[in-house]
Amino acid sequence: MFLDLVNSRQSCRNFDRDKIVEKEKLQYALQCALTAPSARNRQPWHYAVVSNVEIADKVRKACQMGKFNAFLDDCPVFIVAQERPQDAIQALSRAMKLQDFRPFDVGTSMACLTLALEEQGIGSCYIGMFDEKAIQQAVGTKMTIRMVLAVGYAKQGDPHREKSRRELSDSVDFLQ
Ligand SMILES: Cc1cc2nc3c(=O)[nH]c(=O)nc-3n(C[C@H](O)[C@H](O)[C@H](O)COP(=O)(O)O)c2cc1C
Numbered sequence: 710m711f712l713d714l715v716n717s718r719q720s721c722r723n724f725d726r727d728k729i730v731e732k733e734k735l736q737y738a739l740q741c742a743l744t745a746p747s748a749r750n751r752q753p754w755h756y757a758v759v760s761n762v763e764i765a766d767k768v769r770k771a772c773q774m775g776k777f778n779a780f781l782d783d784c785p786v787f788i789v790a791q792e793r794p795q796d797a798i799q800a801l802s803r804a805m806k807l808q809d810f811r812p813f814d815v816g817t818s819m820a821c822l823t824l825a826l827e828e829q830g831i832g833s834c835y836i837g838m839f840d841e842k843a844i845q846q847a848v849g850t851k852m853t854i855r856m857v858l859a860v861g862y863a864k865q866g867d868p869h870r871e872k873s874r875r876e877l878s879d880s881v882d883f884l885q
Contacts, residue, residue: 714824719870721832724861726783730760734829735786735860741825745818748810749798754818754855757789757848767847771840772857778836786860788822789844790815791852815855822858832863
């Protein structure tokens with residue numbers, strides 16, 4: 710069931726640094742991410758997959774502050790989610806006072822990405838705390854860095870945590 714997949718995904722903070730993440734599996738997950746819906750089908754995402762040791766080191770450092778995100782020391786791969794600049798169609802939407810949907814679209818794409826990784830037994834963790842300039846430099850982009858995804862296999866025996874979430878009745882109103 711889809712709920713099983715959603716439940717089995719959890720933020721991995723216990724990576725096995727020695728287990729290589731296969732390129733084909735990353736490609737499959739990214740293909741799923743690229744298939745996500747987006748406002749006016751603008752597909753405002755762009756991904757940099759970082760497994761090169763030196764570049765990964767720079768990305769890692771840009772995501773760590775003191776003891777925060779120290780677990781990334783063992784993370785072998787980073788996927789840097791960038792947001793493309795507004796194009797003419799998006800600018801028109803803006804002029805019509807519609808929302809800028811780009812962050813929403815990138816988030817939707819990343820939800821597909823993380824679940825497609827999970828489906829293949831690969832762990833991930835969203836990293837929202839980062840030095841944007843340092844990451845732009847590391848991956849050689851001028852685009853907005855919307856999110857960093859830490860990717861890798863979890864260490865053997867890494868426990869599965871119970872989900873802690875609001876009740877359905879607290880988050881959903883059925884208006885009948
Ligand atoms: C936008 C966003 C930013 C996040 N940033 C971090 C982060 O910098 N470090 C971290 O360890 N976890 C981060 N997380 C993971 C959340 O803490 C985690 O998703 C949440 O506690 C629910 O746990 P679960 O993913 O295991 O179900 C982030 C998650 C999201 C969606």
